[in-house]
Every structure is written in C-alpha cells, then in structure tokens.
Amino acid sequence: MARTSAAPSFVLRPQAEPSSPAVQGEPRPFLPGPLLAAKALWLCRIRWGAVAILAVFGIMGLVANGWEPLGLLLHDDWPLIMAAGLAAANVAFTMHARSLVRSRAEHGAGLNISIQMGLDLVAHTFVVHFLGSIETYALFIYLFHIVLACIIFDGRRSLAVAVAACVLYAACFTLEAAGVVSPVSVYAGSAGAGYVHRATSTAILNMASAMAIWLGTWYVASYMSAMVRERDLKLAETNRRLVAVQKERTRHLLRTTHELKAPFAAIHANTQLLLKGHCGELAEKAHAIVLRIAARSRRLTREIQAMLQLANLRSEAEDAPLEELDLGALIEESMAHVEPMAMERRVSVEYNPCSLRIRSVRGHLRMLLDNLLSNAVSYSHEGGDVFIECKRAAGAGPTVTIEDHGIGIPEHKLPLIFNEHYRTNEAARFNKESSGLGLTIVKHIAQQHGIGMRVESRVGEGTTFVLQIPRSSCVDGYSRKREEGAHGLSHGG
Amino acid sequence: MAYLMVVDDDEDFANAAATVLREAGHEVDIHLEVETATDGMEQRRPDLVVLDVMFPEDSTAGFTLARTMRHYNDELKGIPILMLTAVNMKMPLGFSENDIDDHWLPVSDFVEKPVDFDVLKSKVAALLKRAASGAPSEKAQ
Numbered sequence: 048m049a050r051t052s053a054a055p056s057f058v059l060r061p062q063a064e065p066s067s068p069a070v071q072g073e074p075r076p077f078l079p080g081p082l083l084a085a086k087a088l089w090l091c092r093i094r095w096g097a098v099a100i101l102a103v104f105g106i107m108g109l110v111a112n113g114w115e116p117l118g119l120l121l122h123d124d125w126p127l128i129m130a131a132g133l134a135a136a137n138v139a140f141t142m143h144a145r146s147l148v149r150s151r152a153e154h155g156a157g158l159n160i161s162i163q164m165g166l167d168l169v170a171h172t173f174v175v176h177f178l179g180s181i182e183t184y185a186l187f188i189y190l191f192h193i194v195l196a197c198i199i200f201d202g203r204r205s206l207a208v209a210v211a212a213c214v215l216y217a218a219c220f221t222l223e224a225a226g227v228v229s230p231v232s233v234y235a236g237s238a239g240a241g242y243v244h245r246a247t248s249t250a251i252l253n254m255a256s257a258m259a260i261w262l263g264t265w266y267v268a269s270y271m272s273a274m275v276r277e278r279d280l281k282l283a284e285t286n287r288r289l290v291a292v293q294k295e296r297t298r299h300l301l302r303t304t305h306e307l308k309a310p311f312a313a314i315h316a317n318t319q320l321l322l323k324g325h326c327g328e329l330a331e332k333a334h335a336i337v338l339r340i341a342a343r344s345r346r347l348t349r350e351i352q353a354m355l356q357l358a359n360l361r362s363e364a365e366d367a368p369l370e371e372l373d374l375g376a377l378i379e380e381s382m383a384h385v386e387p388m389a390m391e392r393r394v395s396v397e398y399n400p401c402s403l404r405i406r407s408v409r410g411h412l413r414m415l416l417d418n419l420l421s422n423a424v425s426y427s428h429e430g431g432d433v434f435i436e437c438k439r440a441a442g443a444g445p446t447v448t449i450e451d452h453g454i455g456i457p458e459h460k461l462p463l464i465f466n467e468h469y470r471t472n473e474a475a476r477f478n479k480e481s482s483g484l485g486l487t488i489v490k491h492i493a494q495q496h497g498i499g500m501r502v503e504s505r506v507g508e509g510t511t512f513v514l515q516i517p518r519s520s521c522v523d524g525y526s527r528k529r530e531e532g533a534h535g536l537s538h539g540g
Numbered sequence: 541m542a543y544l545m546v547v548d549d550d551e552d553f554a555n556a557a558a559t560v561l562r563e564a565g566h567e568v569d570i571h572l573e574v575e576t577a578t579d580g581m582e583q584r585r586p587d588l589v590v591l592d593v594m595f596p597e598d599s600t601a602g603f604t605l606a607r608t609m610r611h612y613n614d615e616l617k618g619i620p621i622l623m624l625t626a627v628n629m630k631m632p633l634g635f636s637e638n639d640i641d642d643h644w645l646p647v648s649d650f651v652e653k654p655v656d657f658d659v660l661k662s663k664v665a666a667l668l669k670r671a672a673s674g675a676p677s678e679k680a681q
Contacts, residue, residue, distance in 0.1 A: 298599070305594045308626035308653060309550055315654035316556035323657070325559055348654060 080153035086199055087144040087159045094137045094167070101130035101174075118235045125177050129170060136166055160199060164192055164208055172215040179232035180219055181250055186257050189216065190264055197268035205272075209265040213258045220254050304355055311348045315341065346480040353484035356414060357467075360491050367408045371522050374403045374445055375437060381416035382435070385424050394427045396420075401437035403445045404522040407496060415492045418485040419449050419512050425478045426510070427453035444518035452509035461502055465490040473506075496520070541565045542587035542668050547577040547605070548624065549595050553655075557590065560657045561664065574601045578608070581616055588620045588667055590660075591647070603645065610646040620667040622660075623650035 105126035107114065114121050140163055147156050171188050178185040189212040196208035223230040224247060318341040320326055322334065329337065382396055389396050423433040434450045456464060460471050468483040475481070493500050499515035544566045548554040551572060558568040569586070571577035574595055581589075589609075593602035602623060609616040623645075648667050651660055 302594070302599055305599070305626045309553070312626060312653035312655065313550050313552035313556070316553045316657070319657050320556050320559060325563060345654070 080156055081148070081151045083156035083160065083199070084144055084147035084152065087156050087163065088141065088148060090160060090163050090195070091137055091141040091144055094133060094140075094163075098130050098134045098137065101126045101133065105130060120233055120235045122177070125173070129173060133166075133170060161204075164196060165211070167192055168208070168211055168215055171212075172219050175216065176219050176223070176228070177231055177233070179234060180216070180223060180230065181253050182232040182234055186216060187260075189261055193261055193265050194268045197265065197272040202269050202273065205269050206265060209261055212261055216257065217254065220250065224250065300355065300359055304352070307351045307355070308348055311344050311351075314344045315348075318344065342480065346482070349480060350482040350484070353482045353488060357484055357488055357491065360411075360488065360495070367411065369406045370409055371404055371406055372409055372412065374405050374447070374516075375401045377409070377412055378416060378435060378437060378447070381413060381420050384417055385420045388421065389424045389433075392424060392427065393430045394424050395432045396424070397432060397434050399434075399436040399438075401439070401445070403437065403439055405445065405516060405520040406522055407516075407520055411492045411496065415489050415498075415514075416447075418489050419514075422485060423449050423451040423453070423510070423512075425481065426474065427451045439521075442518075444516040444521055447514040447516070448511060449514075450509065450511040455506040455508050455510055456502075456504040457506055458504070461504060464502070541567075543567045543569075543584065544588050544590065544664070545569050545571060545577060545580065545586040546590045547571045547574065547602075548590070548592040549573065550592070553653075557655065557657070557660065560661065561590075564661050564664075566664075574598075574605050578605065581609075581619075585615060586619060587671065588622065588664060590622045590624065590664070593623060593625045606645070606647050618671070620649075620671050621647040622663055622667060623647040624653055624655065625650055626653040 104121065105124075108121035108124075108126060110121075140159060143159055144156070147159065168189070171192070174188065175185045180186060193205070193209045193212060196205040199205075200208070222228045318337050321329060321337045322341065378398065379400075382398060385396070388394075420433070420435075427433060431452050433452075434448075436448045436450075437445060439445045454473055454477050456471060457473070463469050464471070465486045467487045470481055470483045489500075492498070493514070497517045497519075499517075501513040501515075502510065503513075504510040541564075544561055546554050546558050546561070546568060548557070548570075549572050551570075554570045554572065558570050561568045569580060571580055577589075580586075591602050591605060593600070595601040598604070606621050606623065609619060609621065611617070648670075649663055651663060
C-alpha cells in the first residue's frame with residue numbers, strides 16, 4: 048500500500064560548537080544580576096568615604112582664613128552642601144542595592160550603578176571646579192570612575208563613562224573660559240581672593256592632555272578587564288560543564304552497573320531454579336555443570352562490580368563530601384555484610400567494639416572495610432576465626448586491626464598484593480571467585496584518605512591488616528589536613 | 541495464599557522469580573512495564589509487590605511507582621513493596637536499608653540482585669505476615 052503521509056522521523060544534528068570568545072569592543076554581557084548588586088553596594092560604601100572627606104573639608108573651611116598661612120583658601124559652603132547631597136543620594140542607593148542583594152534580582156543593579164556613576168561624575172565636576180580645574184590634580188578623580196566602569200560594564204558602556212567625563216570637564220573648562228563662572232582655586236598663591244587667570248592656549252593644552260590620559264586609561268583598563276572577564280566567563284562555563292559531566296557520569300555509572308549486572312541476575316535466577324529442583328531432578332553431571340555456571344556467573348558479577356567501583360573511585364573528584372561517622376557502627380555494618388559468607392564457611396568473627404567518631408566518606412570507608420573483611424573471611428579455613436579491633440591511642444588517630452588465621456601470604460609476594468588483578472597462586476587455588484581488585488580498591492581509598500596501612504602475614508598462620516586513620520579525621524577539634532597521618536603502605540611479616 | 545505482583549523489565553528474571561513464588565503457594569502476575577503494572581494494580585489489588593528500580597525508559601521508574609502508591613493512591617498505599625536493585629551499597633551512589641524512608645524510598649524492604657531465592661521467599665513471607673498483622677507497610681525489622 049502506498050504511504051499517504053511521511054513517516055515520523057528524527058534527525059540527529061551535530062553538536063553546536065561553543066560560542067567563540069568575543070573580540071574586544073563588541074558588546075559584552077553585564078555581570079550576573081546578584082554580582083552587580085553586590086558591586087552597587089560596594090560603590091555606596093566607598094561613597095561614604097567621599098562624603099566624609101567633603102564634610103571634613105567643609106568643617107576645615109569653617110575656620111575662615113585660618114588656612115591662608117598654609118597657602119590654602121578653603122570654603123565651608125560647597126563642601127558641606129555637596130556632602131549633604133551625596134549622603135542623601137547614597138542612602139537611597141544603598142537601600143535600593145540592599146533590596147536587590149536580598150532578592151537576588153537579575154535586573155535593576157545595572158541601572159543603579161549607572162545612576163550612581165552619573166551623579167558622581169557631575170559631583171566630581173563641581174569638586175574639580177571648586178578645587179581648581181587646572182591648578183590642582185583634582186581632575187584625575189575622573190580616572191576612578193573610568194576604571195570602575197571598565198571593570199563593571201562592557202566596552203561601549205565604559206567608553207560612554209569616559210566620554211561623559213571628558214564632556215563634563217570640557218563644559219566646566221568652557222564655562223570658566225567664557226566667564227560664565229569664574230575659575231576658582233583652593234591654592235591661595237597670587238590669586239588673591241582665589242580667582243585664577245590663565246592663558247587660553249595653556250588651558251586647552253592642559254585639558255587635552257588630561258582627556259588623552261583618561262582615554263588611554265580607558266583603553267588599557269577596558270582591555271585588561273575584558274581579558275579577566277573572558278577568563279571568568281570561561282571558568283564559569285568550564286565549571287558548568289564539569290558539573291554537567293559529573294551528573295552524566297553518575298547517571299552513566301548507575302545505568303552501566305544495572306545493564307551489566309542485570310543479565311547475571313537472570314542467569315543466577317535460572318541456575319537457582321535448576322539447582323533447587325524447581326524444574327525436576329538434575330542428573331549428577333548436569334548438576335555439577337550448572338554449579339559451575341552459577342559460580343562463574345557470581346564471579347563475573349563481582350568482577351564487574353569491582354571494576355566499576357575502581358573506575359568510579361579513580362574518576363571521582365578528590366573532595367567527595369565528608370560526613371561525621373561512628374567508626375564502630377560502620378565496622379558492625381561491614382560485619383553484617385559478610386555474615387552470610389561467614390556463616391556459610393563457619394568462620395566466626397569477633398569484634399572488640401569501639402565508639403569513635405570520625406569525618407570521612409561513608410561509601411569509601413564501607414568499601415574499604417567490606418573488602419578487607421571479605422578477604423579475611425574468604426581466606427580463613429572453614430571453622431576459623433577473624434578478629435577485629437578498633438582503638439585509639441592518646442594523641443593519635445584510630446587504629447583498626449583485622450586479623451585472620453587463614454592461608455596467609457608468602458613474604459616475597461606481600462608488596463604485590465595491592466596490584467590490580469594480582470592474586471597469589473595460593474589465593475587463586477583457595478578462592479576461585481576472587482576478582483583480584485579488592486585490595487586495589489582498598490589501596491586507592493586508603494591513599495585518597497591518608498589512611499596508613501600495614502600488612503603482616505605468615506603462610507599457614509594468617510594475615511593481619513592494620514589501618515591507621517589520620518588524627519585529623521577525628522571529630523574532636525582537630526583541623527582537617529589530609530596530609531596528616533601515615534602515608535603509603537608498609538609490609539611486614 | 542497471597543496474590544503477588546512482580547514488576548521487572550527483565551522477563552527471564554521475572555519468570556524465574558514467579559516460578560519460585562508460585563511453588564511457595566502464591567498466585568503471581570508479572571508486569572514488564574510500570575504503566576501496565578499500575579493498571580493491573582487498580583484492577584486487582586495485590587497483597588505484595590516485588591518491584592525493580594530501573595526500567596528502560598526511566599531509570600527511576602521503580603522509585604516513582606513506589607512513591608505514587610504510597611502518597612497518591614489511597615487504595616494502594618498499604619501494599620508492602622519489596623524493591624529489587626542491582627545498585628547497592630558497594631557503589632558510592634547506591635543505597636541501602638538505611639535509605640528507606642517515607643518520602644524518598646517508601647518501600648518495605650529491598651533485595652539486592654542477583655537474588656537468592658531463599659532470601660526472596662523469606663522476605664516475602666515476612667512482609668505478608670506483617671501486613672496481615674496490621675502493622676504499617678514500613679521498613680521490615
């Protein structure tokens with residue numbers, strides 16, 4: 048039959064390339080809203096300093112002509128008026144900025160900062176006029192806001208601030224030159240009443256020089272700021288990707304574990320059906336074969352699990368979340384985990400309990416203890432015993448001792464037991480289900496957490512693992528330093 | 541004895557588990573998908589649900605079904621749930637009996653895969669006994 052309509056389809060598109068870094072001068076985004084709000088609040092705090100300086104200036108000016116011997120002509124009116132005006136405006140800016148910080152608003156902070164800068168530039172122009180637009184270095188106050196604008200704003204907006212500074216200063220100069228306002232200076236000098244006369248060409252040259260310095264400063268500051276901001280954005284993007292990768296890795300690990308273990312669960316389930324007679328009595332030879340299938344299936348499951356654990360440990364970020372743990376309770380959990388195997392092999396596990404609180408990663412510590420205890424039980428003779436002790440000497444971290452009286456390890460093979468997939472011949476003969484990864488996992492976790500480990504063993508007499516947990520892990524006021532405690536592994540016999 | 545529902549996308553495992561549970565005297569229905577299991581539960585209320593965690597389209601579908609039964613369906617909230625999982629405490633991201641709570645993991649007990657069928661039978665029996673005695677469908681002691 049002919050198709051009457053197109054079949055539903057899905058097109059896999061290539062992944063979009065990340066956007067290339069913008070070139071300097073192109074519009075760049077503002078900083079994030081909450082960060083801008085914090086900067087607005089910071090500007091307000093600095094302004095209080097300017098208000099204080101103006102107020103002091105005004106108060107000094109109240110001493111009338113007391114500063115003339117020092118060559119200064121101070122006034123009380125304009126500084127105090129400006130201080131009061133700036134203070135009132137600053138209160139309003141501060142309240143607005145605080146509300147933005149509290150609400151973590153994405154918008155509004157940019158406008159707040161823009162108005163602050165605009166008001167400051169106008170105020171600066173008045174200060175420059177009253178201090179002396181040419182005679183003093185007051186005109187370089189504008190540099191402060193030009194540099195600040197380069198840090199906070201993008202290239203165009205910061206250039207607008209620099210141009211605004213030039214325009215305001217030029218307006219001040221022009222009004223003074225045209226006689227609309229009389230040039231003033233805070234220096235007494237030959238100015239008499241403080242009015243200054245200057246040559247026009249000199250004044251224009253001076254103004255042009257100042258503007259050149261401002262614009263040059265803008266260029267350098269905006270370029271440097273752009274570089275820093277670019278790096279910040281890249282870091283933020285990298286961080287975002289790392290978090291996404293971590294999530295994906297977690298999801299992948301869970302899914303992989305399930306997908307690899309599930310088929311073996313089905314094999315195990317069906318071998319149980321056969322072995323337990325749910326499908327009728329099996330011939331002896333068939334029973335033996337099915338037993339082997341079940342054993343290899345179990346072994347493969349454990350190997351897959353161990354490989355996934357090791358892969359996860361190796362790829363995990365170093366700073367897995369720490370939590371406060373009861374070491375004694377953790378050991379008891381581990382004992383419960385190996386209890387079925389211990390019962391099956393009639394191995395008794397004795398434990399000298401302790402109650403010590405430490406800060407560590409629960410999952411890691413459990414893996415470490417599970418592996419060591421499993422080995423102790425696995426390599427014990429039937430009817431044997433395993434002894435666990437946990438104690439803490441004064442001035443030291445806790446020590447955990449796991450001792451078995453099983454097959455033991457030849458002395459010359461002790462340095463090799465932590466190697467990946469290494470099993471002694473004796474171990475392989477005794478326990479065919481070992482993956483050879485358990486002690487590699489133990490070693491990785493011990494090194495990651497600064498846990499020292501000593502192994503003592505004699506063939507035919509058993510093996511003892513002694514773990515030295517760093518004192519810094521104890522929950523009793525010691526500072527956390529992962530470098531404290533014994534490092535590495537030592538072997539004894 | 542009791543009417544059980546096995547909800548697991550692995551047909552081989554589900555059939556094996558159902559065989560064992562039937563031989564223990566229970567009536568067992570299998571559902572390979574969470575959606576059909578929900579419909580089935582509403583048509584006939586099971587006495588206990590054996591529930592896997594991960595399903596092909598949703599790796600947390602088992603959790604979602606357990607929470608739906610406990611929090612959003614008065615008919616089903618009291619049914620004991622025995623959860624099956626291949627991701628256990630040996631994996632840093634796995635979970636254990638300590639994680640069972642009324643909100644995140646509202647199940648009665650869980651069994652790690654590969655499943656020992658003797659363990660499965662004994663846990664099913666214990667949960668059915670608890671339910672019959674009127675105890676709440678919380679974590680089995």
